[in-house]
Amino acid sequence: MTTTQLISEIKKKRSFLCIGLDVDLNKIPQHLLKEEDPIFAFNKAIIDATHHLCVAYKPNTAFYEAYGLKGWKSLEKTIKYLNEKHPEIFTIADAKRGDIGNTSSMYAKAFFEDLGFDSVTVAPYMGKDSIEPFLAFENKHTIMLALTSNEGAFDFQTKLVEGKELYKQVLETSKTWKNSKNLMYVVGATKAEYFAAIRSIVPDSFLLVPGVGAQGGNLQDVCKYGMNKDVGLLINSSRGIIYASNQEDFAEAAAEKAKELQMQMEIILSLQSQ
Numbered sequence: 001m002t003t004t005q006l007i008s009e010i011k012k013k014r015s016f017l018c019i020g021l022d023v024d025l026n027k028i029p030q031h032l033l034k035e036e037d038p039i040f041a042f043n044k045a046i047i048d049a050t051h052h053l054c055v056a057y058k059p060n061t062a063f064y065e066a067y068g069l070k071g072w073k074s075l076e077k078t079i080k081y082l083n084e085k086h087p088e089i090f091t092i093a094d095a096k097r098g099d100i101g102n103t104s105s106m107y108a109k110a111f112f113e114d115l116g117f118d119s120v121t122v123a124p125y126m127g128k129d130s131i132e133p134f135l136a137f138e139n140k141h142t143i144m145l146a147l148t149s150n151e152g153a154f155d156f157q158t159k160l161v162e163g164k165e166l167y168k169q170v171l172e173t174s175k176t177w178k179n180s181k182n183l184m185y186v187v188g189a190t191k192a193e194y195f196a197a198i199r200s201i202v203p204d205s206f207l208l209v210p211g212v213g214a215q216g217g218n219l220q221d222v223c224k225y226g227m228n229k230d231v232g233l234l235i236n237s238s239r240g241i242i243y244a245s246n247q248e249d250f251a252e253a254a255a256e257k258a259k260e261l262q263m264q265m266e267i268i269l270s271l272q273s274q
C-alpha cells in the first residue's frame, strides 16, 4: 500500500486507529479454545467487528511465535484474511527485526513477500546496512524504533551522544539512507512531550504510536504535537481494545472500545481542519 492510499483511507474513515492483535490464549474467551484455530477465530471476530473503525492492524509476532508452528500458521491465516477481505487496511508485522545485511534481506522477504505485510517494525541498533534491505522494497514500509514507550527508553535512547540525544541522532541519520522515503518511526504515546522535537526532524513521516490505553498514553497530547498536515499518525491500542471482554460478547466489546477512540479521533480531525 502506498502512503497516499493510507492517507486517503484515514480521511475516508475519519480514523487513524491501529488495532494490535496481540493474542494470548490465557486472555481470550475460553469458549474459543474449542475451535480448530482459536487464535485465528479470535482475530477474525475482532477484525469483522472493528475493520470499519480502524485503518491498520498490527499483530505482534511474539504472540504467534510463542505457540510455535501453530502460532505462525494463525499469523499466516490472519494476514491472508486481511489482504483478501480488507486490502484497503494497512498491515504491520510488529517483529522488531534488524541484522547484518543478508539476514535482514531474508527477514524483509519473509514479512513483505511470503506473508504479504505492508510494513514491518525494525530496531536501528545495527545501523544502515541492517535497515536498507527492508527499504529496498517498493510500496512497503519499514517502521523503525525511534523513542519507545517503555521505561527502558531512557537507558539509551535519550542519552547524549556527541551533545545530542541518541534518538535524534537515529532519526537524522536514517534520513540519509537509501530509499528513506519508505521509513516510518515508532514513538511511544507515553512520551508526548518529545513529539515536537521529533516532528522538527521528521515533519512528513508517519509515526506509529503505541502506548495509548493499557500503558497510559494520552491521545490528545500526542495529537497536539505529533500530527502533521497528512495526520501522519497511526495510534495503536492492543490490550485496551481486544481484551475489553473475555466473554461471548468480546468482539462487540472490542468494537465499542475502538469506536470510543475513533470518535475522539474524528473530533480531533474536525478541529484540525478548522
Ligand SMILES: O=C(O)c1cc(=O)[nH]c(=O)n1[C@@H]1O[C@H](COP(=O)(O)O)[C@@H](O)[C@H]1O
Binding pocket: 020, 022, 060, 094, 121, 147, 148, 149, 150, 186, 187, 188, 210, 211, 212, 213, 214, 215, 236, 237, 238, 239, 240
Ligand atoms: O513497536 C511497537 O509496536 C511498540 C513499541 C513501543 O515502544 N512500545 C510498544 O508497546 N510497542 C508494541 O505495541 C503494543 C502495545 O500494546 P498495548 O500496551 O497492549 O496497547 C505491543 O505489541 C508492544 O510490543
